[in-house]
Each structure stands twice: as C-alpha cells, then as structure tokens.
Amino acid sequence: MALLTLAEAKAQLNLTGDGDDVELQDYIDSVTAVVEEYCGPIEPRAVTERHDAESGRSVIVLRTTPVLSLTSVTPVLTGGVSHPVAGLDLDPDTGAVRRLDGGRFRGLLLFTVQAGRAGVPPVPPTVNLASRMLVQHLWRTQRPSRSGGLAGGGDDYTVGEPIPGFGYAVPNRVLELLAPYRLPPGVA
Incomplete structure (x- = not known):
C-alpha cells in the first residue's frame, strides 16, 4: 500500500x-x-471497525475516513441486529453513519467499509x-x-x-x- x-x-x-x-x-x-x-x-481498502452502541446511539462516527462506501453493519454477538446498508446514511468525509428511519444503533457492531479516495x-x-x-x-x-x-x-x-x-x-x-x-x- x-x-x-x-x-x-x-x-x-x-x-x-x-x-x-x-x-x-x-x-x-x-x-x-x-x-x-x-x-x-x-488507496482504497477494506476496513472493519468495532463500535459499542450498548446504550443506543443515533450516530456512529467511524474512526477511519474518508470512506468510499459502507459494506456492512453486523452484530458482534449472536442475536444482535444487522443493519442493511440501504437503510443507512453515510457522510464519507466525517464517517458519520445514521439510520434513515431515525432509529438507534444498539449492541456491539462491526462496521465494514471501503476506505480511501476515489x-x-x-x-x-x-x-x-x-x-x-x-x-x-x-x-x-x-x-x-x-x-x-x-x-x-x-x-x-x-x-x-x-x-x-x-x-x-x-x-x-x-x-x-x-x-x-x-x-x-x-x-x-
């Protein structure tokens, strides 16, 4: 790289x-x-970050920016809630991720993104x-x-x-x- x-x-x-x-x-x-x-x-590359939203968070801010695309949001623990990326809004410059339905993220989540610059x-x-x-x-x-x-x-x-x-x-x-x-x- x-x-x-x-x-x-x-x-x-x-x-x-x-x-x-x-x-x-x-x-x-x-x-x-x-x-x-x-x-x-x-240079573009896949990055996975772990975020703790146990208490419920309306916004998750990724540590790695800029972001080209959000690939997946999956729970760390069995039984947790996955979030389809089509239902999420990503600010590629700041790394802020919000649910389009206004809901909150809950639990331990893995965010996988394609980071880098186009x-x-x-x-x-x-x-x-x-x-x-x-x-x-x-x-x-x-x-x-x-x-x-x-x-x-x-x-x-x-x-x-x-x-x-x-x-x-x-x-x-x-x-x-x-x-x-x-x-x-x-x-x-």
Missing part, C-alpha cells in the same frame, strides 16, 4: 544502483503511514510528489555530504517550527502539498 514505488523514490534521490534498495523501501513504507495520518487512507490514478499526483519529497527529506537527514554537512543543504529541507503531531520530521512544503487532502478537524 505504498504511495510511491521504489523506482519513483530512486528517481527522486538520483540513485541508480540497488545497494540501498532494502533501506530505501523501509523509508517508502514509513512515509505512507505519515501521509495517511494526516490525510486518511489514500480517482484514477488511485494516488493523486500531488500526494505522490509530497511522498517523494518526504522520502527525500528523511533520506538526506541521514546521509552526510562529502563536505561534512547534511546532503542537500540546510535551507532546502529546513523545518521551521515543529508541526503538532509531526514534530520536525515533515517539512512545511510537504504539508502544503497535502493540505487539499487533509482530514477535516476533529477527524483522526
């Missing part, structure tokens, strides 16, 4: 050999988690570029240049103030590229 390929990362870093491929793949895999923490799932290609070009830039930033902070400083110079990858939740690991320009895909406030 990486947001970029090894070949794309190598091109961004101007690497031609394969001596660093295993380590670079670790960076690629790690960057996906960072980007999705900020934006939510990018589109072709599945990874928007801006997200791919931000991911490549983040790999480049993290890679360069670990690779001293021949002159003794960090490769790539300081100003190009300097992170000013720490970003809440991200510290100094994500440059502001990466966050600026991801801004159109950022999760709404209060959704995480």
Whole structure:
C-alpha cells in the first residue's frame, strides 16, 4: 500500500544502483503511514471497525475516513441486529453513519467499509510528489555530504517550527502539498 514505488523514490534521490534498495523501501513504507495520518487512507481498502452502541446511539462516527462506501453493519454477538446498508446514511468525509428511519444503533457492531479516495490514478499526483519529497527529506537527514554537512543543504529541507503531531520530521512544503487532502478537524 505504498504511495510511491521504489523506482519513483530512486528517481527522486538520483540513485541508480540497488545497494540501498532494502533501506530505501523501509523509508517508502514509513512515509505512507505519515501521509495517511494526516490525510486518511489514500488507496482504497477494506476496513472493519468495532463500535459499542450498548446504550443506543443515533450516530456512529467511524474512526477511519474518508470512506468510499459502507459494506456492512453486523452484530458482534449472536442475536444482535444487522443493519442493511440501504437503510443507512453515510457522510464519507466525517464517517458519520445514521439510520434513515431515525432509529438507534444498539449492541456491539462491526462496521465494514471501503476506505480511501476515489480517482484514477488511485494516488493523486500531488500526494505522490509530497511522498517523494518526504522520502527525500528523511533520506538526506541521514546521509552526510562529502563536505561534512547534511546532503542537500540546510535551507532546502529546513523545518521551521515543529508541526503538532509531526514534530520536525515533515517539512512545511510537504504539508502544503497535502493540505487539499487533509482530514477535516476533529477527524483522526
């Protein structure tokens, strides 16, 4: 589920050999988690969440957003009530699920959804570029240049103030590229 390929990362870093491929793949895999923490799932995938509605709830808010579709709502315990998805309303951006009949959800329920973002290609070009830039930033902070400083110079990858939740690991320009895909406030 990486947001970029090894070949794309190598091109961004101007690497031609394969001596660093295993380590670079670790960076690629790690960057996906960072980007999705900020934006939510990018590539579509099935996600199942357990929600406790024992006391009855009119709205269940999914923890994973954005959501492409609601696949099923089934009880965890035998004898519980299933909810046909045709009778439910889903807000794909906030993950809020309501019953169309105005009733309440009750019991322990499993919500299965298709999370991610619609589109072709599945990874928007801006997200791919931000991911490549983040790999480049993290890679360069670990690779001293021949002159003794960090490769790539300081100003190009300097992170000013720490970003809440991200510290100094994500440059502001990466966050600026991801801004159109950022999760709404209060959704995480």
